[in-house]
Amino acid sequence: MIRDSLILAKRTITKMFRNPEQFIDVTVQPIIMTVLFVFIFGGAIAGSTDKYVQFALPGIIVQTIMFTSLTIGVNLNTDIQKGIFDRFRSLPIARSAPLFGAVLGDIVRHSIAITVTLVFGRIIGFEFTTPWWHVAIAVLLIIAFAVSLCWVSVLIGMLARSAGAVQGLSFLIVFPLTFGSSTFVPASTLPTWLQGWVAINPVTHVIESMRGLLTGSTGVVGDTTTGQILWVITSCVVLVGVFFPLATWAYRKKI
Amino acid sequence: MPAAIEAHGLIKRFGKTTALDGIDITVEEGRVLGVLGPNGAGKTTAVRILATLLKPDGGTATVSGLDVVHQATAVRRKIGLTGQFASVDEDLTGMQNLVMIGQLLDLSTRQAKVRAAELLAEFDLTDAAGRLAKTYSGGMRRRLDLSASLIGRPAVVYLDEPTTGLDPAKRDDVWDMIRVLVKQGTTILLTTQYLEEADALANEITVIDHGSIIAHDTPQGLKRQVGGQTLEVRPTDVTSLPRVRELLVRYGTREPEQPAPDLLSVSVASESAMTTVVAALAAENISVSELSLRLPSLDEVFYSLTGQTKKDETPNGAAA
Numbered sequence: 001m002i003r004d005s006l007i008l009a010k011r012t013i014t015k016m017f018r019n020p021e022q023f024i025d026v027t028v029q030p031i032i033m034t035v036l037f038v039f040i041f042g043g044a045i046a047g048s049t050d051k052y053v054q055f056a057l058p059g060i061i062v063q064t065i066m067f068t069s070l071t072i073g074v075n076l077n078t079d080i081q082k083g084i085f086d087r088f089r090s091l092p093i094a095r096s097a098p099l100f101g102a103v104l105g106d107i108v109r110h111s112i113a114i115t116v117t118l119v120f121g122r123i124i125g126f127e128f129t130t131p132w133w134h135v136a137i138a139v140l141l142i143i144a145f146a147v148s149l150c151w152v153s154v155l156i157g158m159l160a161r162s163a164g165a166v167q168g169l170s171f172l173i174v175f176p177l178t179f180g181s182s183t184f185v186p187a188s189t190l191p192t193w194l195q196g197w198v199a200i201n202p203v204t205h206v207i208e209s210m211r212g213l214l215t216g217s218t219g220v221v222g223d224t225t226t227g228q229i230l231w232v233i234t235s236c237v238v239l240v241g242v243f244f245p246l247a248t249w250a251y252r253k254k255i
Numbered sequence: 256m257p258a259a260i261e262a263h264g265l266i267k268r269f270g271k272t273t274a275l276d277g278i279d280i281t282v283e284e285g286r287v288l289g290v291l292g293p294n295g296a297g298k299t300t301a302v303r304i305l306a307t308l309l310k311p312d313g314g315t316a317t318v319s320g321l322d323v324v325h326q327a328t329a330v331r332r333k334i335g336l337t338g339q340f341a342s343v344d345e346d347l348t349g350m351q352n353l354v355m356i357g358q359l360l361d362l363s364t365r366q367a368k369v370r371a372a373e374l375l376a377e378f379d380l381t382d383a384a385g386r387l388a389k390t391y392s393g394g395m396r397r398r399l400d401l402s403a404s405l406i407g408r409p410a411v412v413y414l415d416e417p418t419t420g421l422d423p424a425k426r427d428d429v430w431d432m433i434r435v436l437v438k439q440g441t442t443i444l445l446t447t448q449y450l451e452e453a454d455a456l457a458n459e460i461t462v463i464d465h466g467s468i469i470a471h472d473t474p475q476g477l478k479r480q481v482g483g484q485t486l487e488v489r490p491t492d493v494t495s496l497p498r499v500r501e502l503l504v505r506y507g508t509r510e511p512e513q514p515a516p517d518l519l520s521v522s523v524a525s526e527s528a529m530t531t532v533v534a535a536l537a538a539e540n541i542s543v544s545e546l547s548l549r550l551p552s553l554d555e556v557f558y559s560l561t562g563q564t565k566k567d568e569t570p571n572g573a574a575a
Contacts, residue, residue, distance in 0.1 A: 007358045015346045018387070083342035087403065090306050091359050092331040 001100075004093040008101025012075070013108050025071060026113040030064040031120050037184060038124065045185060050125050055217075057121040058210035059183035061142060062203060064113045066178055069146040070170040072106050073157030077166045080158075080254065099251055103150055110146045114139055129216045138213035141232055145206050148236040151243035158250035177203045202235035257320040259284040259411050259442035260305060266313030267300050267466075274300040276466035277314065280444075282459075284410075287433075287443040289453030289460040289474075293553055297466040298446040299338075302413045305444065306336045318411055335404030338415025338446070342400065345389035349380055349399050352388060353406060360407045367406075374402035378432065394425035401432060412436060414445045418452060430455060451550045454478070462560060470560050481551050481559035482508050482522035486529060488536075489518045489545035499543075502535050522551065522559075 016022050034053075037060065042052030076099070079085055088098045118126075128135060153170060160166040180197050181187075181204040187195055198204050205228050211217045212225025223231070260282040267275040275297045282288040292298050303309040305316055307327040316323045318330045343352045350371055357367025375384045378398040383391060388399060397417065404412060414433065418426040433456055436443060447453050453460045454474045462470040462477070470477060478484075486507070490499050499519055503511040506528050507521030514520055523529070529548050536543060551559070 004359055007355060011344065011347065011355055014351065015344070018346045082345070084344055086303075086308055087336070087342060087356070088359070089308055090331060090334060090336040090404075091356065091407075092328050093359050097359075 001094045001097060004097040005100040005104055008088075008098050009104035009108075012102050012105025015075075016105070016109060022071065022109075026064070026068055026109050027116050029067070030060060030113055030117040033060050033063065034117065034120055034124070041184070053121060053124060053126050054215055055186075055211075056184060057117070057126045058138075058214050059181075059207045060121075061114055061117045062145075062207050062210060063178045063183055064117055065110055065142055065146045066149065066174050066203070068109050068113050069106065069150045070153040070156075070174060071109070072102055072150045073153035073155075073160070073166045073170060074163045076102060076154060076157040077160060077163045081163070095252065096248060099154065099248070103147060103154075106150060107143060107147065110143050111139075114142065128214060130213060134213045137229075138210050141209060141213070141229065142206065144236055145232060148239040148243075151240060151247045154247040155243055155250055158247065158254045177201060182207055202231070202239075205231035205235065257317060258282060259286075260288070260316075260318055260444060262301075262305065262314065262316035264314035265301065265304060265311050265316060267297075267304060267309065268312050273466050275304075275311070278463060278466065278468050280305075280316075280461065282411075282442055282444055284442055285437075285440045286459070287437055287445060287457045289457030290444065290446045290463060291448070291450060291453050291460055291553070291556070292446070292463040293448060293557070296463045298463060299415055300466075301463075302336075302338070302415050302444065302446060306334055306413055307331055308336075332407065333410045335407065335409035335412040336415070337397075337400045337404040337417060338413065343388050343396065343403055346387060348385050348387055349375060349391070350384040352399065353403060356403050357406050362406075370406055374405060377435075378402045394421055394428060397421060397425070397429055398432070401429070405436075409441070411442045411444070414443060416446055416448065419448065426452075448553050450477075450481075450553065450556055454550060462556065464557065464561070477556075478550070481556050482524075484523055484526065484548050485520050485551050485555060486523045486532060487514075487518060487520045487545065487547045487549065488532070488543055489515075491542045491544045493517050495541045498539060498541060499536070502532060502539065506532050506535070518545075522555070523548075 034057065037056050038049050038053045042049035042056070046052035046055055085098060089095065152173065156169050157166050160169060180194065181201050182198060183203075187198045187204070190198060208223070209225060209228040209232050212228060258281050260280060262278065262280040264277045264279065265275050266273070266277050278297070278301060280288065280301065290298050290301065300309065304311050305318065305323060307323050307330050310324055319333050321329045321333065323330050347355065353371035353374060354364070354367045357370050358364060362370060372381075372384070375381050378401065380395060380398055380402070383395060388396065391399060401417070417433070418429050421429065430452075433443065433445070445453070445456060457474060459471065459473055460477050461468055470480065472480065486503070488499050488503065490496060493516070496517070496519065500511055503519055503521040506523065508524050509522045511519050511521040526548060533546065
């Protein structure tokens, strides 16, 4: 089971390097987002781009990861339609091995996206103000969140009729989650009704944890970094608890 | 000694549609069964059940004596699947595709590479081994598909419409490869829409329609049932069609049909009818641009077996 999943994870990774558009998702896209927000909006929002990069970069990492963790649904949907999963299923391997292989392979995508964003951020002036192991915890935490969130995408990938529909539905979910959070602006500048949503949006807690771990800033939404991390771990448990069974159920039903 | 494939009363429904309405299939070890039927007859559903991809709603099936539902994993070690649905990964090279499947079949990476190279050579793909599968031509893809299903040296191979969409030369290539498999003692279940294909490869033919078996026989027996061969005549001058029709009524075993505005076809009892018709055409001084003898098409098979044409708009001779 583990060996089969690793063999299939290798397939996911090989495919990623073969498809430039998937590779752009995790390399060029975070750079474009960073440039766009830091240099265009940074001055207006925070007074200077230097100050804003400290504020926005943790959020941009989270946003990038949200988008990359939703690619899995599109890929699985395409695979099933092309009949590759039928081939896998006619082999004597665990039925869920192709699913775990895809998720494992995606961890490599996430790692690339995080590294690219952090390195590019450092180049344009982002400063790590916390010990190295805080940074390590931040990376592990965001990957854990991505792996938990990907089951939502797997479920959509199984339910939607086409890869295009998966893409559309995923964006519908990701946009309110990322923009309705403290990614780009402090939550205190938002209207009260929106602040309510931001406070309960799990993505806000992910971003605040990242800020705390990477820059030592404490809670814009008013909790300590440790508190935020506990929130994130809770969200991960809930996401996996709800969407993992649903996704595997839909997978078994679909193929 | 159980048969290689044995299915009894297989039933499968999708919502209100009954895809399989209780079919029986038996294939003895080392034999080739051709399953002939139009699109939507239930051929693929039957293959998917026998390949453990679908669970039947009723009936039982075994492969090498192993139950396809309760011993699915053991069955998967025995089978290879190629066809319309099981496919290769277009973003991997031919070699990578085969090595990956070898590894999933518990070969070591080394063994998988050796086996992959062996199959690529056998299927004349060695030169293309390092190219992405999406750059392959239709015929090459089909060969890669077929080799992918043979990595584990399966005892039973399912070929789901292996030549649909291939041009005749490529089709002959695939046929040759299937014959090699048969020589090695592999049991094969082949689905097809062409009687010609089933006739060329199979020991026995099962004809299915709307999820039920409507005929089962040897190719010889089936051809006898459906009226042997079909003679087609295309006169140079369309105005001579009525006279050609009269001739064909005389020598054919059934009322002639008109598949195209300038073409007449009729079932004949034997090849010798061809010579008789040629002589008669010469005697009547009718020149023809095309004269051919072929096996009946799927439509004609169905017409003979059920007395109904498959398509409502199938042209008949009345238009002449």
